[in-house]
Amino acid sequence: MTLYTVCYSARGTGVLRTESVVAEEAQAAIAQVKRRLGASRTFQEARVFEDGELRFNVSTDTRGVATAGGGTSPRS
Secondary structure (H helix, E strand, C coil): CEEEEEEEECCCCCCCEEEEEEECCHHHHHHHHHHHHHHCCCCCEEEEEECCEEEEEEEECCCCCEEEEECCCCCC
């Protein structure tokens, strides 16, 4: 199991909430973040970190559909 740190924000804001997610693999963590963003009226973006390194950016569009993109940090 891997520990991921998720930083949630709204568009144009700083981090509004930070949560920890434990998942077997990255896709399971992303699925959980997508569900949270899709159900939230406050959060529109999330950054997912593993071991302090950015792994994924997740955001919702105007319809509340969440999409994930790769992070900017290279994996060591």
